[in-house]
Amino acid sequence: MSNRISNKKELSSEQREELLAVLKSRFEKNRIRHKGLEWSKIQTKLEANPEKLWSLDDMEITGGEPDVVAYDKKTDEYIFYDCSAESPKGRRSICYDREALDARKAHKPENTALDMASAMGIELLTEEEYRTLQQLGDFDTKTSSWIITPSDVRKRGGALFCDRRYDKVFTYHNGADSYYAARGFRGSLRI
Template identity: 65%
Template sequence: MPKKLKANERDELLGALRGRFDNNMHRHQGLKWDAVQAKLVAHPDKLWSLYEMERTGGEPDVLAHDNGEYVFFDCSAESPKGRRSVCYDRAALESRKEHLPENTAIDMAAEMGIELLSEAQYRELQKFGIVDAKTSSWIKTPADIRKLGGAIFADFRYGHIFIYHNGASSYYAVRGFRGALKV
């Protein structure tokens, strides 16, 4: 059964998204809110995913228009607060013997109906304003790295974007994940 919002939740979300859209036109030059809203209203399941992005602190906004789809990214200044202290994926969580985190980035993203940002998407996001100056975010990890037990994350320090590696089972209070959603 598809996840749907109540009318008041939908209206509140659309209001927040519109305000963010209007206040950040540099992120989506040439796009019109009415077209974005029409697409959102036509896809209630995607609205639910955006609601989850918003609820967990992601501050989603449109950053791309690709093949007729609008692409929303988490644009919060720091890694979304409601998605921190997670290891990378289920296999990493199950490999831990103690001090288990409550969830994983991959599982949470799947539950929300979004995908972790790729390295390219993370770099694209940084073009619109610095993010993760105090936190870090798990990003999609290539299969060959994950197969060896690692995962990658990114942040912005010393005026540069850094892509790092860590054991996929690691988790920290300041590391979460950012997502993308195509509508």
């Protein structure tokens, strides 16, 4: 799923069909995540939003295994989350945001969670969204994922992350400039 069309956030017809097949297969294999939703309606929305398909492709390429987890009736939007068992491999070893990266004097990571999410056209999960995801399965049992951090915590240099251990979901804090091989981020996308 590479060789995208120029710098536009658009996939070729072949890439689009390949991605839709992957998403449909995942949708059918994980019906517990989206009871009562129909793939045909989701596919129609996806086909009408090529820039969103591009974002989903980025989620897929980086190991997120995006899947539909909800439908928002008020906004008429389907909600996709990264549903990979562990934090997406292509999004690990990154600090929280640009301010944290710029503040590091040595051993800087290559990127930040917020910068990557922005470039991909997705949002980091909030703590509430992360806990909702964990109701659909056991995620991050060996890894952890950065989540949206409240501004009062971030102003003090911290950032929040979550994981699942001992069959419980935990929210922790760390310096926003920290990064680990087992910590990445999970994203959400509304279509």
